[in-house]
Amino acid sequence: MNEQAIQRVMARAETLCRERGVRLTPQRSRVLQLLIAAEKPLSAYDLLERLRGSVKNPAPPTVYRALDFLMEQGLIHKLESIHAYVGCTHPEHPHAGQFLICAECGEVAEVEDPRVTESLQAAGQAQGFRTHRPVVELLGTCADCRHAKNRSD
Amino acid sequence: MNEQAIQRVMARAETLCRERGVRLTPQRSRVLQLLIAAEKPLSAYDLLERLRGSVKNPAPPTVYRALDFLMEQGLIHKLESIHAYVGCTHPEHPHAGQFLICAECGEVAEVEDPRVTESLQAAGQAQGFRTHRPVVELLGTCADCRHAKNRSD
DNA sequence: TGTGTAATGTTATAATATAACATATTCTGG
């Protein structure tokens, strides 16, 4: 993602936090920026490494606290199946999202398919279940990687 | 689950493995049995503890190898969001399954809703994505726990 | 019965995540 696009996302995040009366502190902001700029999922320890540039001596709690905050605010998502975190592509409205995770190239696409959302809700309700956090991650091969390997797989 | 029901599931697993020409060794069998009997998800290290009864000096690879085998054979599932494993309720046909995980009591219900399965497949296909392993876990509150807390939440 | 493959044993360590408590910063009401 180019510098301008990153700045746009960061500005939006700042606005959202101001509106909500929560503090997007420099550390939190830095972690978000790193995730946005990476354009792919990063592990907490990847982030820890990258923080060395801007924070003196970062320890695991530093990054985990920032990640917790950013997840609470819906600015990032955690990918449970690969222990990694990604910037959210549309943080305006609260949502869970569904993720297509390519095992070949590591790229992740976030989608929000109404049919998926609705059918999941229905499946839960049928059992009297109240969903707080849906985890929907499809592990597989993205279009690009399938084509690169002559359409099979 | 009562002893008889456990034996039924174990017998079915043995049949399946025999048909497939794979070996349900005593250790693998024991791990499966522990998961079936528990009726709730167990972590790898929970299992490691429980193995001390039947295996002399079990180490982590012992249990992880058994879990890998059982997952390959579709006899158990891994719950990514809580780092735990559960016995599969219908291992006859290969499937991924969707899980309702209660954060209050820890109970897990496995469902296989056709609408969910289809909508997920469609969502992937729309992006040219080939799904190998869908991870669908709904974290929330089960009917029993909602009722126990006078229907709210 | 030998020989290759699959399974297990064993030790060490990697990778992910949190506990606990000290310090610093920011916010709010007086």
Add this chain to the structure above:
DNA sequence: CCAGAATATGTTATATTATAACATTACACA
């Protein structure tokens, strides 16, 4: 502005989850 509360960060240690690497054993089957 100040005191006290609430929030955020620093720091050290440790818990939890998972795998690497290599030795040994068991099994399959020609």
